[in-house]
Amino acid sequence: MSNDNDTNSAEIDPDEAIADAWAAALEEQKETEQTGEAHSGMEGVRRMDPEDFSSAKTAPATDVNLNMVLDVPVTIAMEIGRTRIPIRNLLQLNQGSVVELDRLAGEPLDVLVNGTLIAHGEVVVVNEKFGIRLTDVISPSERVRKLR
Incomplete structure (x- = not known):
C-alpha cells in the first residue's frame, strides 16, 4: 500500500509543471528588462525609430x-x-x-x-x-x- 502512495506523491502534476515553466519565464523576462540585456544574443543592438532615418546622411546615388x-x-x-x-x-x-x-x-x-x-x-x-x-x-x- 505504501508503494502506491509513494508513486502518487512522486508524480508531477502537468499543470504544476506548466505553471512552474511560466513562472520561470516571467521571472527571466523581468530580470532581462531590469538589466536591459537582450536575451536573444543581440547585445548592444538598439531599437530604431523612423526619425533615426530622416536625419541620416544618404550615400550618393552613384554608390547605390x-x-x-x-x-x-x-x-x-x-x-x-x-x-x-x-x-x-x-x-x-x-x-x-x-x-x-x-x-x-x-x-x-x-x-x-x-x-x-x-x-x-x-x-x-x-x-x-x-x-x-x-x-x-x-x-x-x-x-x-x-x-x-
Whole structure:
C-alpha cells in the first residue's frame, strides 16, 4: 500500500509543471528588462525609430545599387472608397445592389502600394482599359510621418 502512495506523491502534476515553466519565464523576462540585456544574443543592438532615418546622411546615388530591388514584386491597388456594413446587410447583397462608399463623386482615388498610401489620382481610359493619372504623390517624409 505504501508503494502506491509513494508513486502518487512522486508524480508531477502537468499543470504544476506548466505553471512552474511560466513562472520561470516571467521571472527571466523581468530580470532581462531590469538589466536591459537582450536575451536573444543581440547585445548592444538598439531599437530604431523612423526619425533615426530622416536625419541620416544618404550615400550618393552613384554608390547605390538599385538592381537588387528593381525586380521585387509589389502590389499596387487603386481604392475608390470604403464602407462598413454589418454582415447581415452584406449577406443581403445581390446583383444590382448599390453600396454607398465614403467618397464623393469626382474625389481623387487612393493609390496604395502593398497597402501603403503613396499617391492620389483620377481614373482615365487608355486604349479601352482603365488607368489612373497620378495627381498628387505623397512625399517620403509624409509617408514616414504617417507610420507613427
